[in-house]
Amino acid sequence: xxxxxxxxxxxxxxxxxxxxxxxxxxxxxxxxxxxxxxxxxxxxxxxxxxxxxxxxxxxxxxxxxxxxxxxxxxxxxxxxxxxxxxxxxxxxxxxxxxxxxxxxxxxxxxxxxxxxxxxxxxxxxxxxxxxxxxxxxxxxxxxxxxxxxxxxxxxxxxxxxxxxxxxxxxxxxxxxxxxxxxxxxxxxxxxxxxxxxxxxxxxxxxxxxxxxxxxxxxxxxxxxxxxxxxxxxxxxxxxxxxxxxxxxxxxxxxxxxxxxxxxxxxxxxxxxxxxxxxxxxxxxxxxxxxxxxxxxxxxxxxxxxxxxxxxxxxxxxxxxxxxxxxxxxxxxxxxxxxxxxxxxxxxxxxxxxxxxxxxxxxxxxxxxxxxxxxxxxxxxxxxxxxxxxxxxxxxxxxxxxxxxxxxxxxxxxxxxxxxxxxxxxxxxxxxxxxxxxxxxxxxxxxxxxxxxxxxxxxxxxxxxxxxxxxxxxxxxxxxxxxxxxxxxxxxxxxxxxxxxxxxxxxxxxxxxxxxxxxxxxxxxx
Numbered sequence: 001x002x003x004x005x006x007x008x009x010x011x012x013x014x015x016x017x018x019x020x021x022x023x024x025x026x027x028x029x030x031x032x033x034x035x036x037x038x039x040x041x042x043x044x045x046x047x048x049x050x051x052x053x054x055x056x057x058x059x060x061x062x063x064x065x066x067x068x069x070x071x072x073x074x075x076x077x078x079x080x081x082x083x084x085x086x087x088x089x090x091x092x093x094x095x096x097x098x099x100x101x102x103x104x105x106x107x108x109x110x111x112x113x114x115x116x117x118x119x120x121x122x123x124x125x126x127x128x129x130x131x132x133x134x135x136x137x138x139x140x141x142x143x144x145x146x147x148x149x150x151x152x153x154x155x156x157x158x159x160x161x162x163x164x165x166x167x168x169x170x171x172x173x174x175x176x177x178x179x180x181x182x183x184x185x186x187x188x189x190x191x192x193x194x195x196x197x198x199x200x201x202x203x204x205x206x207x208x209x210x211x212x213x214x215x216x217x218x219x220x221x222x223x224x225x226x227x228x229x230x231x232x233x234x235x236x237x238x239x240x241x242x243x244x245x246x247x248x249x250x251x252x253x254x255x256x257x258x259x260x261x262x263x264x265x266x267x268x269x270x271x272x273x274x275x276x277x278x279x280x281x282x283x284x285x286x287x288x289x290x291x292x293x294x295x296x297x298x299x300x301x302x303x304x305x306x307x308x309x310x311x312x313x314x315x316x317x318x319x320x321x322x323x324x325x326x327x328x329x330x331x332x333x334x335x336x337x338x339x340x341x342x343x344x345x346x347x348x349x350x351x352x353x354x355x356x357x358x359x360x361x362x363x364x365x366x367x368x369x370x371x372x373x374x375x376x377x378x379x380x381x382x383x384x385x386x387x388x389x390x391x392x393x394x395x396x397x398x399x400x401x402x403x404x405x406x407x408x409x410x411x412x413x414x415x416x417x418x419x420x421x422x423x424x425x426x427x428x429x430x431x432x433x434x435x436x437x438x439x440x441x442x443x444x445x446x447x448x449x450x451x452x453x454x455x456x457x458x459x460x461x462x463x464x465x466x467x468x469x470x471x472x473x474x475x476x477x478x479x480x481x482x483x484x485x486x487x488x489x490x491x492x493x494x495x496x497x498x499x500x501x502x503x504x505x506x507x508x509x510x511x512x513x514x515x516x517x518x519x520x521x522x523x524x525x
Contacts, residue, residue: 191218
């Protein structure tokens with residue numbers, strides 16, 4: 001039986017073979033086929049994931065077999081027809097492609113669909129059209145729960161029965177059903193179609209050889225006023241109650257050159273790593289604020305050499321931040337960035353097969369050597385570290401502000417134990433994302449705890465002010481390393497840290513200043 005590595009390699013091989021041929025096929029109006037030999041013999045596919053992402057306008061592809069998750073996602077045109085079944089997230093983030101499957105479609109088909117058409121001939125699983133914004137989804141057969149979950153536009157038409165919670169959280173758009181539907185949830189209303197609406201919809205369905213009867217009805221948002229209560233929980237502290245103390249090394253003289261750099265390794269040893277002059281990855285939503293400028297001395301500025309984490313308009317040295325919304329623009333920026341960071345918390349829960357499908361897409365669209373980071377809340381750090389190693393990701397980023405209220409000091413033993421248990425013998429490194437603007441002290445504490453670097457927001461988003469902030473961090477960090485007697489940030493360790501109060505010592509396991517050892521309960525078994 002083929003393992004997940006085999007499926008990944010087969011999927012990457014198909015993409016590497018077919019995607020370069022697409023442009024020539026478009027120019028020749030040629031049809032590409034997956035699942036047949038050159039002589040026309042059938043060799044159905046079985047479980048391949050992430051096939052043919054970001055199809056261009058005019059492309060035509062036929063596939064045969066049972067395809068896995070994230071098939072034909074991020075398309076901007078063309079057609080993709082499956083003679084068989086499609087897995088989860090079929091046609092996700094579709095911008096204009098026409099997709100169809102003769103068999104059953106997995107969950108979250110048409111996820112975050114921005115346009116185009118998606119057709120299924122034998123029913124679909126849960127969450128069909130989840131967060132759909134525009135376009136048409138037409139399914140013959142029964143559909144699972146939460147159809148149109150959170151949709152903001154477009155139309156879903158079903159000739160069959162639908163499961164519970166149809167239209168839950170929908171804000172706009174229409175769900176047309178010719179079949180049975182349970183009582184819709186609060187905020188969604190059911191009404192009959194007018195004669196003009198039915199005529200208009202049937203005109204749209206005419207190209208699919210279908211029409212609806214007069215008993216079809218519509219689900220849409222009731223536009224009730226909703227009160228949103230922010231129940232998020234922030235951390236109860238910071239790192240100011242932790243001191244960084246010297247050990248046996250003598251302090252270094254002023255202006256002694258010390259190394260503050262960190263690296264994000266690529267996919268293999270021969271790949272050049274992403275260089276972080278400071279062990280931070282500052283986050284800004286729009287990379288256009290990182291304009292190319294030089295300082296008064298004519299040298300490259302700190303901003304020009306420091307990679308940032310950005311959602312749009314990245315520079316070639318930046319890491320592309322991919323969450324629920326920013327994934328919409330993945331094809332636009334994927335070939336012009338140093339790497340990508342996938343935010344697990346913003347996406348629906350993905351099983352291993354579904355995550356593998358998304359990673360095939362990232363590996364296909366990004367440069368082959370580009371590192372991929374994964375980010376998730378600190379409370380799920382064990383699972384995050386295990387999954388990043390299993391899927392061969394380069395960095396596991398733990399977000400401290402994950403709604404649990406875990407204080408920063410308590411994350412130190414959490415990350416330390418998980419790194420030792422799950423990452424020690426792997427190529428994956430750990431990082432931390434803070435909910436506040438870090439100073440040099442915070443960065444060194446995180447590095448002592450086992451984080452390769454930290455993600456933090458600059459205090460302001462003005463280019464000149466960010467330049468001064470980076471310059472100040474560099475000066476402060478080098479000064480602190482010289483005071484510790486260390487030539488490199490790589491030499492800091494947990495033993496340099498001391499808790500300044502009892503509460504910090506109790507939750508962090510650090511040595512209590514003055515007491516010079518952890519509190520007794522940390523030795524209990």
